[in-house]
Structures are given as C-alpha cells and as structure tokens.
Amino acid sequence: MELFYTPNTISVVVAIALEEAGIAYTLRLVDFATAEQTKEPYLTLNPKGRVPTLVTPQGPLTEAGAILDYIGAMAPDLIPHDPFQAGRMREVMYYVASTFHIAHAHKMRGARWADLETSFADMRAKVPQTVGACCAYLESIYPLEPFVLGSDFTLADPYLYVVSTWGEGDGVEMANFPKLSAFMETMRARPSVQAVIAKGMLT
Numbered sequence: 001m002e003l004f005y006t007p008n009t010i011s012v013v014v015a016i017a018l019e020e021a022g023i024a025y026t027l028r029l030v031d032f033a034t035a036e037q038t039k040e041p042y043l044t045l046n047p048k049g050r051v052p053t054l055v056t057p058q059g060p061l062t063e064a065g066a067i068l069d070y071i072g073a074m075a076p077d078l079i080p081h082d083p084f085q086a087g088r089m090r091e092v093m094y095y096v097a098s099t100f101h102i103a104h105a106h107k108m109r110g111a112r113w114a115d116l117e118t119s120f121a122d123m124r125a126k127v128p129q130t131v132g133a134c135c136a137y138l139e140s141i142y143p144l145e146p147f148v149l150g151s152d153f154t155l156a157d158p159y160l161y162v163v164s165t166w167g168e169g170d171g172v173e174m175a176n177f178p179k180l181s182a183f184m185e186t187m188r189a190r191p192s193v194q195a196v197i198a199k200g201m202l203t
C-alpha cells in the first residue's frame with residue numbers, strides 16, 4: 001500500500017498504525033510547500049486536497065479515522081474486543097477528528113471559514129484557548145495511563161498522540177496536563193513512533 005503523507009500532519013497517525021499492525025507500506029511525500037495537495041495528480045487520488053490518502057489494493061481511502069478503522073479490521077488487536085470499550089475508542093477518535101483537529105486548524109487554515117484578515121487573526125488568537133480546552137477535557141475524562149483507555153493500546157492512541165504533538169506550537173502549555181504529557185512520552189518511546197521519526201515523518 002502507498003501512504004501519501006506530509007510530515008507532522010494527521011497523516012502520520014496512519015503510518016504509526018501501519019507500523020503497529022506490521023503492515024508494509026510505501027511512503028509518498030506530498031509537498032505542502034508547493035501546495036501539491038491542491039493540484040493534479042494528487043487531486044485525482046483525493047479530491048479533498050488533504051492528507052492522508054492510503055492507496056489500497058481496492059483503491060484510495062481518505063479520512064484518517066476511516067483509514068485507522070480499515071487498518072484495525074486487518075489487525076483486530078488494535079481495537080478493544082469489548083463493544084463498550086470499542087465505542088470509547090471511537091469516542092476519542094471522533095473527538096480528535098471533529099473537535100481537536102478543527103480547533104488546531106484555525107491557526108493556519110482560517111481561509112476555510114472566512115475571508116477577512118481580521119477574521120484570520122481572531123481565529124488564530126483563539127487557538128491556545130480552544131486547543132487547551134480539548135487537552136483539559138481529555139485529561140479529565142480518560143485514563144491516559146499508560147494509554148488513552150488504560151492498560152491496552154488502541155487506535156485512539158496514535159490519533160491522540162499526533163494531535164497532542166501540535167499542542168505547544170498551538171500555544172498550549174502541555175506541562176499543565178501531566179497525564180497527557182506522560183502519555184506523550186510513553187507514545188514517543190514506542191517502536192512504531194520511533195520508526196516514523198526515523199523516516200522523517202515526525203519531529
């Protein structure tokens with residue numbers, strides 16, 4: 001399979017999950033500096049102009065959460081066997097996709113929602129507060145010791161880990177969230193994360 005990615009973006013979560021699943025993949029860099037994601041031939045693969053895209057034997061798959069579930073279907077131990085815990089895992093995944101990631105996107109991608117420079121500045125200024133609120137919520141609700149749901153690693157772990165690496169850059173004092181900070185250290189030490197760091201996908 002081929003993973004179209006850009007370093008330090010949400011696409012990295014797919015690489016970590018593939019590493020965890022032991023599934024071989026080839027990396028294809030999408031260069032944001034030249035806006036490659038907005039041009040052909042990439043747009044044919046992913047008309048949304050975003051990363052990640054995973055090209056599978058059956059065709060391209062997009063949306064980080066959907067790709068994680070695809071990987072989980074091939075590596076079932078990455079998903080809790082208990083239905084409630086599986087629901088909790090997806091609760092975190094949907095929250096990361098629909099709330100945390102979107103809060104972060106207001107820093108650099110204001111043009112998705114507004115046209116005025118003053119609107120962009122306003123959105124950017126709010127990011128430390130909104131991303132900080134996401135961190136506070138996650139810190140207060142989930143075990144995060146050592147993993148999001150407790151003792152077992154699940155697909156929610158790489159997903160939350162990658163967005164958490166954006167926290168400091170978003171103006172959030174991550175040290176204010178000791179459980180989340182310890183979780184990030186646990187994740188960074190994992191062979192799967194070390195592998196993607198070695199491949200230059202994550203700094």
Ligand SMILES: N[C@@H](CCC(=O)N[C@@H](CS)C(=O)NCC(=O)O)C(=O)O
Pocket residue numbers: 009010011037049050051052062063064065097109
């Ligand atoms: N809902 C999509 C969002 C993907 C997304 O927004 N990726 C960002 C990088 S973190 C991107 O490709 N941005 C490029 C752009 O906005 O031009 C997913 O979860 O896969």
